[in-house]
Amino acid sequence: xxxxxxxxxxxxxxxxxxxxxxxxxxxxxxxxxxxxxxxxxxxxxxxxxxxxxxxxxxxxxxxxxxxxxxxxxxxxxxxxxxxxxxxxxxxxxxxxxxxxxxxxxxxxxxxxxxxxxxxxxxxxxxxxxxxxxxxx
Numbered sequence: 001x002x003x004x005x006x007x008x009x010x011x012x013x014x015x016x017x018x019x020x021x022x023x024x025x026x027x028x029x030x031x032x033x034x035x036x037x038x039x040x041x042x043x044x045x046x047x048x049x050x051x052x053x054x055x056x057x058x059x060x061x062x063x064x065x066x067x068x069x070x071x072x073x074x075x076x077x078x079x080x081x082x083x084x085x086x087x088x089x090x091x092x093x094x095x096x097x098x099x100x101x102x103x104x105x106x107x108x109x110x111x112x113x114x115x116x117x118x119x120x121x122x123x124x125x126x127x128x129x130x131x132x133x134x135x136x
Contacts, residue, residue, distance in 0.1 A: 032061040037083045
């Protein structure tokens with residue numbers, strides 16, 4: 001079976017995914033890992049309970065996207081990568097910048113957290129707009 005096609009072990013059935021959709025799923029998987037890994041790191045240096053709680057939520061998001069990756073037989077960009085390691089160079093740079101900024105103080109760590117959540121909202125709106133404009 002080609003990646004992103006037909007019915008699979010998970011019971012998901014649908015049309016074949018486009019390369020753009022496959023790329024989008026792979027990107028989302030690593031993007032959620034960036035968020036999770038940043039929150040884990042922030043919690044280690046600034047042990048604020050919300051960082052721990054949100055890291056667990058980000059793990060749940062990663063798991064949901066992993067389900068799609070497995071369901072559509074897509075190569076997982078996360079694989080066995082440890083915390084803070086990413087295939088996508090832009091996401092690696094983002095992670096590095098966020099932890100550098102969040103390391104300086106609790107206030108900066110909270111600003112980093114707010115930025116992550118703001119970007120999540122923007123990404124969701126963009127994806128919803130894309131879905132709404134899709135004629136399929």
